[in-house]
Amino acid sequence: MNPRQLLLLALGAVAVEGFTDTSPFVLLSTSDFPSSSSSLKSATSLLSDVWEKLKTCPSDYYIVASQPGVHAADYSGRRAAPRLREKVLGKDKAIRSNVTVTEVAGVLDPLAIGNGLRDECGAEVTEIDASTGSYPSDFGKGPRVIYVTFPALPLRDQRAQQLSDNDGFLSDIIDRIPSSKYSLVYTTSPRESEEGESTSVTYNSDDIKDQEYLHQDLKRDFGEFARQENADSNQSLFDKYQFFSPGIFMGAIALFVLVGILYVGISALLSLEVSYAAFEKDTTPGQKKQL
Template sequence: MHLQTVASLLALSGAANAFYDSSPWILLSTTPFAKAPSADQIQTSSSVLGFTRDVLATCPTDRYLIVSQPGLNTEDIRRSNGCAMPHLCQAVDDKRIKGKAIVSEVVGDLAGADLSDYIKSVCAKENKAVTVDQVQLPPLSLEDRAGAWASNDDILAHNLDKATADDSYTFIFFSTPGEPAYEAEFEEAVRMELKRDVDNAQKPQSKNETEWDKLPIFEKYQFFTPGIFMALITAIVLLSILSVGLRALGSLEVSYGAFEKDMGPAAQKKNQ
């Protein structure tokens, strides 16, 4: 089965899931490889490109198709319900393929591979006329990912039909870095700094002493921190309460006679 073949070739171990920035690499040729490819499913981009250039160094076929898909990873192709790109899976299982190298996780950037110019240069040294087609598929849409897969698979099928019309061809499929699907955004905490210009006040002192010295004093230094400001507000409230209490005590009016001892006849009778 086409889907089972690709699924087994793109099977990942548990450790492979840790490489979120990796991408698959597929190299197919109707000419057998002089050297067997590595069976490691996690390789660096330099090792993969080195092996690919060794295969292409002899200009093995008459036609070449190089396809890149931005932002692709192995999990996108491998699904529980089958292959996301049926024509890609069918190309892998073509009976005319004699050389096959598939790496599930390639760690590193493959955007600068420039294999098209390399193929033309090595084939020119061999005095061999070849056809090199390079196709970059559109990025996958986040809104309609299934529709994007179907559209890209149709584009791939059209180019594969032309490349595989003869029995001498080489097919290379890889991924290039794309835009991240989602980036979490967090709102910054509310700042309680009393400054006229936040950016200039937080600007560090540079090596140019003249520019730093020219800044206004309130932009160079911060005189009121949130803690000092809150302490001043609290002190004002407490002092206002204290002033009200002092005013209340000061408003009491008591006559001096209230503290004198009563020496009248009534007081003497009480003492007796």
């Protein structure tokens, strides 16, 4: 799979039976640091990885956007978040680093990232409530953390339109940043479904063809792990663990041979019988040798 396809999948092209309690994450920056993309990651692990990249204070401005009530499927359409999509796909040449996770298990707290930047980088904080439709005309000098909080998407209709409007609002804020060095932390939280609401979504087959195979492999791995775990729980202690390995067996044989040799040697020494007189000097006068 080439990098272009991976970035496309990471932005939101998901399998039909994707995880319903996960949501995507995107980190974009005009600074250089290792880029990576993955399909599934825990919020705790992701927060640690993101902080490792941002704790060096690589930017002057940090836009920390929070979009609640979404799923990766909401970004599968090309019109859902077109400006963010272009940045993720590498069409914005100013973006030099990209970290995308299609599905984050758990909720990543954007305040944890902002507070860390405030304490570590001495960044000032600006909060923007996107539901008001307005933001400051001047963001001040950097370093600065700009919190952008979007309202949750509606559960049924107008989800794509609302997401597109939020994308345009975020793009306007980025365009007004008075510096070319910025990082965008786009966090989301999983959507909540109403009682009786169908969670099925219509997908673009061209966008999600490769991701279907990815999720099938992922679910297969989880299923095999669960079956193995259930099988192990019904086994006895000696069936689950190997207490007598080949290494231990060979060591025991070698030890037996060495102990046998030692026993024979000690037995041979103890069997020697020598009289005390053998060690005394013979003082008996003998006959002189005749020439």
